[in-house]
Amino acid sequence: MTMTWGAPLALGILAMVALPVLAHLIRRRPDSRQAFGAMFLLERLPRTIRRRRRIEDKLLLLLRALLVAAVVVSVARPQLQWPGAVPEFGGSEALVVVVDDSMSMGLRDADSGTLLARARRDAVDLVESLPSSTRVGVVRVGGTASKLTDGLESDHAAVVAKIEAIEQTPYATDLQGAIRLARQMLAGAGGEVLVYTDEAGQGVVEGAEAEIALLTEQGGALVPRPVHSEDPGNAAVVSASYGSGPEGGTVTVTVANFGSESMEVPTRVVLPEGVEITAFVQVDAGGEATKAFTVPRVADGGIGTVRIDDDRLAADNVGSFHLPTIGASRVLVVEGDPGLTPVASETYYLERALAPWGRLSGMGNGVLPDITAPSGVAELDPELHRVVFMTNVADPRPWANRLVEFVNQGGVLVLTMGDNVSADRTNAALAQLLPTPLRRPRSLAAAGEPGRATAVPDTERLLFAPFARGGLAGFSRIRWHRVFTVDPYTDTDEVQTLMSVEGGMPLLIERKVGKGRVLLLTGSIDADWGNFPLQSVYMPLVQSLVRVLGVPSNEASLTQVGTVGRPIVVPVPASMAAITVEGPSGPVPTTLIDGTIRFVPNEAGAHRVMSPGIPPLASIAVNMDGAESDVRRHNSLAKTSAEIDPERFMHTAPLDRYALWLALALAVAVVTVSRRTEGLHAA
């Protein structure tokens, strides 16, 4: 805080304070004379002491001196200055209006609509009041800042139209970029940049410091025009994710309260199939609260949404999350070789891998196996069963059509080999389904030898992703004595080798057929041709097989997450045409470049990359930028600018009027005390 003087020369008159002192001293010149016979001694006093005077009526003198001082100070026009003021527009000839249209500017104020509406109105009023000689440019802030005018324009009507056309965006605040564009518009020729912003969000103002400094260095001046809500507050969905938990798992939702009072936020979790789960989340002021929503035992996979009710700022009331298919995947296991004992059964190990704690436990674990003889294929229900295991079935021909139809409708058929399997019959029956025709069984090792090991699979594949955290080495311990050879083939988008024996012989081959898929295991699913069921990876691999393959046919195979305002890139087959992206509110503009489709989501929620006639290519759970939901002001643009250009950001309080009032009060006091003193003297 500093003191400045409007007329500092007037302070020279402060010497007049000496007048009352002199007056009091002069008044003390004695009236009486007295003959004195010791003048000889008096003259021995030092001269300075000899002339010493005593000041009487000190209170009166003090009041008079203060009176003179107060009058002089009022004439000198003192001003108190301290930093933090918002400077007025200086009326320069070049002006850039920066309007913040980021998501937080959509905050609704009590009466005046959104902050953006107020900012637009203020900016328009300013531009309309400018002299015609002033050239004006406009820059918007949201997302990636952009110029709305090519440069500085003299046509104020056109500039006003540009400002009025600024729409609310759901994007983040690019204040730094906006000031950079404004600075470039001024081209180092001086001028002013008026910034209409709510200054909301962590680090937004700090991020613009360098640009403000550059602007100042180039002779420009930043004039903040803060647009604040009287009581900023906002509730937002910060995050939503699915995880393990009771029943079918839990959706964990985090809601933040960026207001000054705690609030109870109505929160709804909407599962992909439309089921709604509602709860009230109590969130403290300025804090976050996490709520777990229990998912039913059975639920379709897809993108779920979270919605809260908050009228202040609606854009961040939605969040989205990926939800896997929850609940029993009905698996039909066709027993091709029951054997003489249960252990000798082809499906002994498979059944236990699918439902380790018994058949009923499969309800909770999401896999419910139905064991049947080959004749049971007639009971295959595509609405009920997601996966069919054909284990060591000698002749599938009677049910070939049934299986083809099942796969085309989105079902998954897993074929496992064994001694009963005949290449001819199988090739003949399932030619439309097999990834490649079978040839014949082939021994890989003699009896008593350990067998050939399995190559470690690629954990990038969804099927093997669970093993990325551990257990991958277990694949090397799967040894094969015999496998079925197949006709040579090449991996394509349609046919891919998922597992192989060391040396390259295919072990697990996938083929996409219609809406479904076929997996061919060239070994046996029991312990006849190898030790696969005896290894630790057996059960998790079977479970993963069912979970991954058993997803509904309308679900996309590729899932991503994204943020509003940030580009999303999705790889798509080059051959596909008419690829579109569907957002919560309809089609989203896209760009197709080099086998990828790119788009920028402008709202939270499920986005799907679609192509006619096939399941979605990808589903993207899009959420808001959490930082933009924070509508509180963490730093002041004025304060930051003041540190760079302190002179322009000073509060000024004129004190002359107070000095004058003080002088009047002192004058009254002087008169009062003077009269009383004279009365005492007279007495």
Place this chain on the structure above:
Amino acid sequence: MSEVPWDVELLDRIERLHLSARRAVEGWRHGGHTSRTIATNIEFVDHKEYAPGDPIRHVDWKVAARTDKLVIRRHEAETIVPVMLVVDASGDLGTGQGPPDLERSKFGAAITMAATLAVFLSNRGDPVGLKIVAGTGHPGGRIPPGPRSLPAVIRALASVRPAGVANLHDALARLGEQLPRRSVAIMVSDLMEDPAKWGPSLGAMAARGVDCRVVHVYDPAEWGLDYAKPVVLFSPEDEASLAVDPETLRDAMNTVVDDYVAEVRGVLGRYRCSHHLAPIDRPLDLLLASVLGGRP
């Protein structure tokens, strides 16, 4: 002009006091003051009861044998010592709040003291002279000590009024040349002149054997700047004036006075002269006892 009164009652009181010599005992009771020489003829006066401190050799053993009491034989030296009174009548003496029976000033106190001394000494048979320094209204010159000079002394004292500047140095220098050896000079003055100037003149007198005694008259109210409010002080001698605020100067004035008195005493002590401070509000008998005794 009224006759100058003197305090007879006071004279009675001081008559019992002894004008004792400071350095010589020969003149004890002979003329009432110290003899400068050893007396050639000693005459018995009376007896006195012995008191501790009296010389044993003066005990009258015959009387003691008869009366069983120790008595001292007292003698009187046959030495005549002239006494010259020097009275300062300069203008500065006319100020102060002296005794109300004369002029209510330092000068009134000074001439009362001088007249009392003159009558006392004259009654004792000592020739008394008078020299008035400065002043106005008197015949001027000096009255030499003589057995019948008292009326002239009294008349001169009664007629003089304070005026002018004393110029003690010149006055004492001239007087010193005229005083006989083995005489006594008693100066009554306010000593408002530089001791460094008049001191040597006094020293010259003392060097000639004159017993110098200085009665320093002053008004405590003046030295203490005892005024209620600021006042313009002026000197009656040269009309020099100074506006002073007593309250602010009092402490400094006390220091100056102390230094000044110390300086005077130093000068007088250097020339073996006694110094007798005589505030005008002090009872005169005490002062005269001090002066006649030769002890401050």
